[in-house]
Amino acid sequence: MKIRYLLLHAYGTGGTIRTVLTQAGWMAEAGHDVEVVSVVRRRTATGFAIPKGVKLRALVDQRTGIAEPRLHARMLRKLRGHVVPRGEPAAAYFTPEVEAAVARWLRGLSEGVLVTTRPALNLLAARHASGRVATVAQEHMNFASHRQAVQRAIRRAYGRFDAVTVLTETDRADYERVLPGSRIVRVPNAVHPMERALADHTSATAVAAGRLVPQKGFDLLIPAFQRATQAHQDWRLRIFGTGVKRAELAAMAEAAAPRVELMGRSDAFHEELAASALYVLSSRFEGLPMVMIEAMAHGLPVVAFDCPTGPGEVITHDVDGVLVPPQDLDALTRAITELIEDEPRRRRLGAQAVRTVEAYSMQAVAPKWLELFNDLQTARRGADRTPLS
Template sequence: MKIVYCINGTYNSGGMEKVLCNKANYFSDKLGHDVIIITTEQKGRQNFFNFSNKIKFIDLGINYDDDKNKNIFIRLYKSYKKRRIHFLKLMEVLETIKPDICISMFDRDFSFLYKIKDGSKKILEFHFCKKMKVIEQKNIVMKAIQYVRVNTWKNIVRKYDKFVVLTEEDKNDWGNLKNITVIPNSISHISYEQAKLQKKNVLSIGRASYQKGFDLLLKAWAQSVEKHQNWQLTIVGGGNKAYMIDLIKKLKLENNVILKQPTTEISKEYLNASIYVMSSRYEGLPMVLIEALNYGLPIVSFACPCGPKDVIGDNNGGILVENYDIKKLSHAINRVIENKEERLKMGDEAVKKAKFYSEETIMKRWAELFAETLNL
């Protein structure tokens, strides 16, 4: 089988890129399929994750991001022109390589990939939640505009052979779509080593952005530190951390927070922690939660859309608290810090839950979806 993935680029350290790496490697190395990844913004940059050398990469050189700092009218004009070029280049490549399956990661190609008649079945993946564009907006008018915009996406989504979302929660938000199905992310391997849960270290991972809510986490952590001054918070991720550094100084957390850059040896960070905290305003199905389960970490998380409610709950490897409630997030962190027996029990439950997301289990579902789509 010949499988094509379309994505902006594979140089970032994000969860979507990691998921793609895991899936592409599995299809290529374990199942022997031909896998091609088509990008638009790579610009010769190295892949962040370790993709199999059997996988072929093609960059179309569209480079939409070159125009992001120009005024809105120029951006719209350039984007229109580049989208047309993108369509023609992608069509030419697909008609040349003749894939069986072509998958959009819901990047810029999602609005037109289904129109390309190269003989392949078209699948659309969505790695966030339907509500994300509305949640991101702080202005009521912009929220309304984004609400209307997101709902117009359904007309495009219906045109794909299959539409894959990550959680039951998000599936319900999309409404009555005949082509929709749920396949969660997987972990590439079940870890045989679990965190000892003895270190006075709380971990959080993600890119510095509004979505990840590290401003909320730092405010909650400031409350926890009042009682637990010998504990530290480690935040690992890229992005512009200036606002985080300023907030750390304002809250006088310099001795209790460590900021680290992304690393390919992230397992060491999980094993060196005793609690994983997620403060996101929204997600899709965060890989970090599944990985934290895999290493036996108790999880404290906002019940944000979407993901945490599918993954954890009380007595199921973690604690969920009301979204944006800083005080409750701090209390939950304190609860896990102060109750060693409960922390260890949560860790054991986390390991059991992680098996549901094993690569073999999830990739079997993908293989079955491909076979169904191709009528094999």
């Protein structure tokens, strides 16, 4: 089977890129013809290793400069394409040149399965993809988190896909409501396969990770951790990630020093997880928080805001982690304090967390994708044999 995955920037290091490459690698290992197509290329080297057997190509090479001059915002809007709405976070990537390159490639597809991986790409595929290819729109975020312009575009366009895949049961219900009659399938992302060292529950280290953006709620986590450790000043919180809020968060971390540190990006993040005793997820909203699942695979107990969506679909409260009401600083502070003070509970929750995330292994998730792809291919072959009336 020919399977193509369309990513915005396959040379980056985001969670979607990693999960798509993990899936592509499994499909290639299973004997399928797999290609990952990057809309743009802004780096020479990839951020993640490309799995064996997976081909990689880019549609628009921007390594010598981004074809988007610095102009007044009103003029810049005129240089953007016509399909991707401004509310899509990656809208600035989609100049007329980029949209045209994607459209040409989509129209030229003649077989197999196409998987697109964010609203901008989904919307372009809905408009331009060849009718000879089975189309799957991956949604990595819950519907309510999208801006209104994106929601309107989703309602208009996603019904053209053979299937829309989502990460959680809550997402499935939401998309079934807004896309009546469409095929909505829940397939969670899979944890990247590797041997995992178990967490050091005696460590006085808590860890968090994600882009330094408002969504991740690190502005809530830092004061909560600072309060939780008033009587436990040997404990440290290490936050991994980069992003637009770094300066603001750095000022907060400096005020909480030495108990809070911004660590930037790590090439040995799994070693950092194994050296920690506790993981904290403070997001205002999520899709399916893969870093949290990675932490659980190391046997780390998790304290998480029960935000929409994801944490509550993975964690059972006080069985394999602790859920607290969204954006409730007092509850987050109490939960962190309680786990700091209770090593046996940390061990109990962490041991169960390892068992919970077995459902997110590639061995558990990949067959769901393969079943869907085979079903779509069979249905498309049947449709091709149906005589025109």
